[in-house]
Amino acid sequence: MSILITGGTGFIGAQVIRILLERGEKNLVAFDINPSTRLLRNLGDQVEVIRGDLGNFSHVLNAVKTFRPKVIYHLGGMLSVPSDADPAAALRSNALGTFHVLESAKLFDIPQVLFSSTIATYGYDLKQDTLDDYTLQRPQLFYGATKVFCEHMGLFYRRKYGLDFRSVRYPAIVGPGVKTPGVVQYTSWVIEESAKGNPFTIQVAPETKCPVMYFKDAALAMVKLADAPFANIKMVNYIIAGVTPIASAQELVDMVKKRIPAAQIRFEPDMELLNVIEKLLLPIDDRFAREEWNWKPEYDQERLIDDFLEELKRQPDRYA
Numbered sequence: 264m265s266i267l268i269t270g271g272t273g274f275i276g277a278q279v280i281r282i283l284l285e286r287g288e289k290n291l292v293a294f295d296i297n298p299s300t301r302l303l304r305n306l307g308d309q310v311e312v313i314r315g316d317l318g319n320f321s322h323v324l325n326a327v328k329t330f331r332p333k334v335i336y337h338l339g340g341m342l343s344v345p346s347d348a349d350p351a352a353a354l355r356s357n358a359l360g361t362f363h364v365l366e367s368a369k370l371f372d373i374p375q376v377l378f379s380s381t382i383a384t385y386g387y388d389l390k391q392d393t394l395d396d397y398t399l400q401r402p403q404l405f406y407g408a409t410k411v412f413c414e415h416m417g418l419f420y421r422r423k424y425g426l427d428f429r430s431v432r433y434p435a436i437v438g439p440g441v442k443t444p445g446v447v448q449y450t451s452w453v454i455e456e457s458a459k460g461n462p463f464t465i466q467v468a469p470e471t472k473c474p475v476m477y478f479k480d481a482a483l484a485m486v487k488l489a490d491a492p493f494a495n496i497k498m499v500n501y502i503i504a505g506v507t508p509i510a511s512a513q514e515l516v517d518m519v520k521k522r523i524p525a526a527q528i529r530f531e532p533d534m535e536l537l538n539v540i541e542k543l544l545l546p547i548d549d550r551f552a553r554e555e556w557n558w559k560p561e562y563d564q565e566r567l568i569d570d571f572l573e574e575l576k577r578q579p580d581r582y583a
Contacts, residue, residue: 265290267332269317269364270339271310274438275379277302278482279336284309286486292330294323295339302440304581317360318352320367327367334375334489337364343383344444346406357409365420365428377489378430380414382474382502382547383407395548396498414500421499429488432502434547437567438478439574440582446540447473450515454571455582457519457526466533469513473544476505477562477570484558491556503558504547510564518568 266283270276271293280291280303293303293312300312315322317339327335340360346353361378368376385394386401402408417428441451449465450473456463467473476484484503510518512530520526552558562570575582 264333265292265330266334266336267292267294267326267330268336268338269294269323269360270337270379271295272297272300272303272312273338274302274436274441274478275481275485276336276338278478279338279485280306280310282482282486290330292326292332294326301581304578316356317363318355320359320363323360323363324367324370327364327371327373331371332373334377335364335368335373336377336485336489337361338379338485340379340409341406342443342445343381343404343406344446346409347404350405353405353409357406358412361413361416365416365426368426369420369424373426375427375429375489376417376420377485378413378417378428379485380410380430380432380500381407382432382434384411384414384432389545391545393546393548394502396500396502396551398502418499427493427496428499429491429496430500431484431488431552432500433481434474434476434503434505436478436481437475437506437571439571446536447475447544449512450475451571453515453528454519454568455575457523457528458572458575460525462527462529464529464531465512465516466531466536467512467540468532468537469511469516469530471512471537471540471544472509473512473540474504474506474509474547475567476503476560477567479570480505480560480562483561484552487558488552488556495555497555498551501552501555501558502547502549503552503560504549505560506562506564506567507560509546515564518564522568522572 272295420426
């Protein structure tokens with residue numbers, strides 16, 4: 264049987280495909296509206312890529328009907344900045360797209376759907392010092408609103424139709440080749456731009472601490488969650504932490520300069536941006552993911568930077 268990965272040519276989706284191939288999985292299908300397959304380079308004919316729009320039910324339905332996957336990794340959708348810039352498109356891609364995936368899975372008896380959510384499902388007005396799976400979800404970003412709705416759709420399909428729906432709420436994802444603008448993308452760009460010899464300006468304060476996860480850990484988490492026995496899954500929608508301890512922006516700069524002494528990095532804090540993100544950047548308590556499916560990230564901040572630079576060196580065309 265096949266495995267369908269929506270957003271399969273994207274950042275996390277392509278890495279999920281690489282993990283699955285390393286495990287010996289066959290008949291992998293990447294479904295994506297993005298025509299670029301640069302992140303799937305060197306995979307030859309091991310992956311079938313099909314163009315499709317999550318917001319078009321016919322596209323999703325035809326893909327599921329044709330390939331009858333044993334599992335759908337639903338990783339496609341619009342990210343935070345584009346979603347807030349175009350709410351109608353985000354509603355279509357994220358909310359309707361997820362409904363189309365879930366409904367198609369129900370209609371064709373697909374047993375399992377994995378979904379990528381986000382800590383943006385939480386709000387600004389939190390009264391606690393950490394984020395966990397019981398933290399109130401009251402998102403301020405339209406992106407987060409679509410994602411929390413998707414989580415609850417998944418819970419509905421799980422309860423009413425027996426679909427094995429599971430999801431993870433990611434922190435900011437770090438890795439080479441990030442293109443989509445985001446409020447905390449400095450965590451990737453400061454490494455990549457320094458490696459390319461370009462100056463870079465960070466728009467947060469030196470003491471800002473942003474919860475991050477390396478893209479390889481993000482993909483690994485999705486696969487590990489899929490593997491967990493059904494009986495273990497109680498929380499269903501899980502927040503997960505990545506790099507621990509969280510490095511401040513200044514500590515990140517110091518680590519980059521240790522490896523690239525000529526790096527030209529300066530701080531120019533955007534106070535409006537800081538007022539928003541500092542209300543979101545709380546430490547993460549992911550005890551339920553650790554207890555129920557043995558989640559544990561493999562990359563700390565030092566190893567993350569080293570692997571990031573090695574990826575750029577080894578595969579420059581993939582991340583151009």
